[in-house]
Amino acid sequence: MQLPLHIASITNTWSQLMALMLDVNVTSSLATINWDNLNSSVNGKLFQYAPFARACFKDAEGVVGAYDANACAFAQAHYSDGQYRDTIPSSYQGLQWETCSSTGESCLLDWMNPLNEAAFAYPKACQQGSIPAYFLEVQSASDVQDAFKFSVETGVDLVVKNTGHEFQGRSARPGSLALWTKNLQKIAYEPAWIPTGCEDIAPRTAVRLEPGITFNDLYAFGEANNVTLPGGSTPSVSATGGYVLGGGHGGLSNTAGLGADRALEFTVVVPTGDVLIANACQNQDLFFALRGGGGGTFGVVMETVTLALPRTPIQVVTLDGLSTDVNTTRAFWKVLVDNSLVWANAGWGGYAAATSLQYINPLPISEEDAQTSMQPLTDFAAQLGLTVIHEQYESFAVFYQQILEPLYAISGFPLSTSSRLLPAQNFETPESREELLDALLNASANHSLTYVFATTPYAYKADNLTSVTPAWRDSLLLIEVLDTLEYNTTASEQREVIEGLSKSMDFLRNITPTSGTYFSESDLYEPDHEKSFWGANYEKLAEIKLKYDPLHVLDCWHCVGWKGRSDQAYSCYP
Numbered sequence: 209m210q211l212p213l214h215i216a217s218i219t220n221t222w223s224q225l226m227a228l229m230l231d232v233n234v235t236s237s238l239a240t241i242n243w244d245n246l247n248s249s250v251n252g253k254l255f256q257y258a259p260f261a262r263a264c265f266k267d268a269e270g271v272v273g274a275y276d277a278n279a280c281a282f283a284q285a286h287y288s289d290g291q292y293r294d295t296i297p298s299s300y301q302g303l304q305w306e307t308c309s310s311t312g313e314s315c316l317l318d319w320m321n322p323l324n325e326a327a328f329a330y331p332k333a334c335q336q337g338s339i340p341a342y343f344l345e346v347q348s349a350s351d352v353q354d355a356f357k358f359s360v361e362t363g364v365d366l367v368v369k370n371t372g373h374e375f376q377g378r379s380a381r382p383g384s385l386a387l388w389t390k391n392l393q394k395i396a397y398e399p400a401w402i403p404t405g406c407e408d409i410a411p412r413t414a415v416r417l418e419p420g421i422t423f424n425d426l427y428a429f430g431e432a433n434n435v436t437l438p439g440g441s442t443p444s445v446s447a448t449g450g451y452v453l454g455g456g457h458g459g460l461s462n463t464a465g466l467g468a469d470r471a472l473e474f475t476v477v478v479p480t481g482d483v484l485i486a487n488a489c490q491n492q493d494l495f496f497a498l499r500g501g502g503g504g505t506f507g508v509v510m511e512t513v514t515l516a517l518p519r520t521p522i523q524v525v526t527l528d529g530l531s532t533d534v535n536t537t538r539a540f541w542k543v544l545v546d547n548s549l550v551w552a553n554a555g556w557g558g559y560a561a562a563t564s565l566q567y568i569n570p571l572p573i574s575e576e577d578a579q580t581s582m583q584p585l586t587d588f589a590a591q592l593g594l595t596v597i598h599e600q601y602e603s604f605a606v607f608y609q610q611i612l613e614p615l616y617a618i619s620g621f622p623l624s625t626s627s628r629l630l631p632a633q634n635f636e637t638p639e640s641r642e643e644l645l646d647a648l649l650n651a652s653a654n655h656s657l658t659y660v661f662a663t664t665p666y667a668y669k670a671d672n673l674t675s676v677t678p679a680w681r682d683s684l685l686l687i688e689v690l691d692t693l694e695y696n697t698t699a700s701e702q703r704e705v706i707e708g709l710s711k712s713m714d715f716l717r718n719i720t721p722t723s724g725t726y727f728s729e730s731d732l733y734e735p736d737h738e739k740s741f742w743g744a745n746y747e748k749l750a751e752i753k754l755k756y757d758p759l760h761v762l763d764c765w766h767c768v769g770w771k772g773r774s775d776q777a778y779s780c781y782p
């Protein structure tokens with residue numbers, strides 16, 4: 209995958225960009241709505257926000273903000289800076305969700321070279337695309353209650369927008385009101401936590417956190433409190449938000465479970481207006497739904513309590529510098545496929561692509577045992593004149609900061625993906641492994657990037673209170689094939705890319721008919737998505753949706769009980 213140009217950092221002021229947050233009259237189609245009433249009931253926390261690159265455009269249609277050369281230079285310098293993007297309400301990390309693909313309305317820079325004037329010079333005009341018409345900075349449950357009431361009274365669509373990492377545009381929608389939760393930033397250590405209202409439950413070490421806390425914040429907080437707080441790969445992703453609500457995988461998931469497994473309690477405002485606590489003892493149905501049923505569907509989560517694990521050293525193996533020629537990739541992935549079952553049972557998990565691997569093991573094994581179990585990889589690397597590096601890190605967070613973060617820090621470019629969970633039974637015989645390897649190579653051919661994620665909760669003993677597809681539990685790998693898009697890729701070209709990814713993924717779907725995939729990192733056109741994301745849990749989820757959102761105030765693409773492709777809400781989808 210090509211990375212964006214590095215541009216010298218320009219010391220422009222943050223306040224200049226903030227100045228683009230203007231309170232001006234809304235565009236015509238929304239002008240009849242009385243936004244002032246909502247704004248007064250939420251004490252002035254309603255605002256419009258200019259698209260991220262607004263300041264670069266001399267011409268604009270229906271957006272707030274103004275051309276400003278200095279602010280433009282700042283936006284160009286930070287175009288792929290995920291953590292900076294987190295702070296901008298109108299910013300989406302998958303850039304196509306800032307646009308309306310079907311009409312071509314957009315306000316994007318060329319992410320490969322943000323200085324490329326073709327993207328923003330006159331007569332190109334900056335347009336709102338799928339960026340919500342208004343944002344409400346959520347500070348309390350009553351803000352959410354007011355927004356639900358407003359939506360029911362006016363028919364204005366709502367979306368929940370946190371750090372904007374959603375791959376399927378679920379936190380963007382033209383003409384909508386976005387409940388922006390990123391500034392909910394509290395985090396607290398709970399050394400002896402008992403679920404609210406529960407009796408006879410032994411206290412556990414936990415952390416209570418609001419949705420604006422990212423992995424970057426979480427890992428640092430864990431270090432400061434001498435605990436391990438597992439999570440995902442990219443520092444700017446919210447540690448709860450859509451991650452936990454959709455499932456949430458990471459390098460420690462094999463032994464520590466998914467984000468949804470570790471979520472012990474939610475405080476949530478449901479569309480009926482109630483503020484509820486959901487845990488193993490109360491509102492258990494909602495607890496089940498929030499542990500994997502998907503974000504933006506059952507309510508707005510204000511706070512999550514998540515399990516904290518002891519801070520322990522981890523064994524790490526890394527391999528880098530593999531060539532991308534197909535024979536090398538085949539030989540490398542053969543080692544992964546042949547050893548996945550043994551490695552998962554031994555506690556290993558992590559990340560691989562065609563050219564590199566980072567695997568970790570948090571179990572108390574010696575360095576010698578780690579080397580023995582990774583011998584097939586060492587032998588393979590030696591044949592190519594490469595070395596597998598074995599190290600012990602004092603904690604997952606230290607490993608993350610030194611190894612993973614530099615690899616995954618970049619965000620903020622348009623991307624499409626397709627994915628599949630690979631069940632252990634496909635790894636059982638030499639024949640099934642060979643078939644799997646062929647399918648994997650076919651699925652990845654001609655795409656920008658393939659991730660081989662050993663991030664399934666295979667060795668983790670789960671309770672039966674999560675709603676992710678059970679396919680997660682007996683799978684050894686999650687495969688993701690990705691293609692990047694250009695800033696000016698048209699809707700029909702996007703469709704072609706998405707269909708191409710989907711067709712490639714059929715190689716894996718065909719040999720894993722009972723499996724499924726990850727709700728948050730799937731094909732935009734995932735076939736039979738209800739079965740694929742939730743399996744046998746779907747019917748129960750649909751009932752829970754009706755109970756807590758009978759008026760269907762919340763809706764999103766391929767979410768539980770969604771209104772379907774033809775709904776106006778999805779008019780911008782390619």
Ligand SMILES: Cc1cc2nc3c(=O)[nH]c(=O)nc-3n(C[C@H](O)[C@H](O)[C@H](O)COP(=O)(O)OP(=O)(O)OC[C@H]3O[C@@H](n4cnc5c(N)ncnc54)[C@H](O)[C@@H]3O)c2cc1C
Pocket residue numbers: 301302367368369370371372373374375378379389419439440441442445446448449450451453454455456457458502503504505507508509510618619728729764
């Ligand atoms: C660069 C990148 C790296 C990623 N790495 C990983 C990874 O390592 N592991 C992994 O499992 N996933 C990963 N993801 C996927 C990520 O977990 C999902 O996209 C997730 O939905 C992002 O949630 P968000 O709240 O940060 O984003 P948003 O786009 O703001 O929200 C995503 C969804 O969650 C809903 N939502 C957000 N906050 C709330 C809330 N408080 N209450 C109710 N609904 C809410 C939104 O409505 C939307 O439907 C990655 C994504 C990207 C783009």
